[in-house]
Amino acid sequence: MAHQATDGQALDDTDGSAGHWAFGTGFDEPLAGVDTTVPDGIDPADLGEYCLMLGDDALLLAQRLIQWITACPELEEEIAVANMALDLLGQARLLLARAGAAGVLGRSRQQAGGSIPDEDALAYFRDADEFRSTGLVEAPNGDFAQTMVRLLAAATVRLAVFARLRRSRDPVLAAIAAKGVNELAYHRDHAARWVLRLGDGTAESRRRAQAGADAVWPLLADIFTPADLEERLTAAGVAVDPAGVREEVTAVLTQVLDQATLRLPAWPGEAPPRGRTGGYGPERAELLGTLQGLARRHPEAAW
């Protein structure tokens, strides 16, 4: 057997086939070669706005996770958090590109300039009122325990939605969901492993994990309430009604907190959707300030 120069080479099994990359190896156009025709009977504006809902959740949750980079408790956790943020950015990119392909760009398209791809225009040049993300993903991180509790909740919800979204009538959404399910399962399990260890750990870690849970639970108030758009698109077979995942999500979260020997906080009463309908608080503006600042000052910069 030929001696491999490095262990990494010994493991590398690329034989020139790009088959193991889901969307090709070119990183220029996320939906290159994919048929983005909007299915019959669906208003493209609706479909695009739904993609913004799912995409903005991923984009802003990634932005929150990235705030931990250089500050994580251990180096191994740095890499894990970075990997999860990159997974979410990938999902955001595909979803925002799909929104752009459906024609939903608004004033961000003019502000962005011609050379900037759709998904970047949407990410960097939309204003706060044009985002459709939920308060759950926008909320500040808090300490590491609270961050993991929030990630557990957000990933569990998103995984439940994506698992069902694999059957969407829009083949692009179905494909994005199929790819995302593995990533989200890992995020949920990573967060759960931490919640278990912090909750069932030292007195200090339990105190922090409990405080984190108490802070995150109220953010679930509007998570399961569908916006009109979501109800329309669910009826058309394209989207997933968040009300349908409430049971599964509450079961998972209850199980994890029980095993973590944490007290389950009171489930909030159902609130009307806020972020999904354009409502937002100062957290969103803070996140967008960091995310968009550089791009807006130097719109067509390249390096």
Next chain:
Amino acid sequence: MTARQDWPLYEVFVRGKRGLNHVHVGSLHAPDAEMAVHAARDLYTRRNEGVSIWVVKAAGITASDPAEKGPMFAPNTDKVYRHPTFYQIPGDVPHM
């Protein structure tokens, strides 16, 4: 903070898709074995390197002493009779 001394060192071994054996790729600190396996997934299989991960506590590994290289390994270099060179291996037998 006592994090570093509470997190033991684990050695990581990864087997590639086409490989038969796990290869040592590095080490990491983790609170316990389950976290170690998943940290290894994040640290050492980012680029599709492998399909199987083993983690072993570094303290559980007994290694040969480099200072004893002479007595351990030198006697093997001049014992030709230990190598099976007198028969042909058929061409279609893999992994010999």
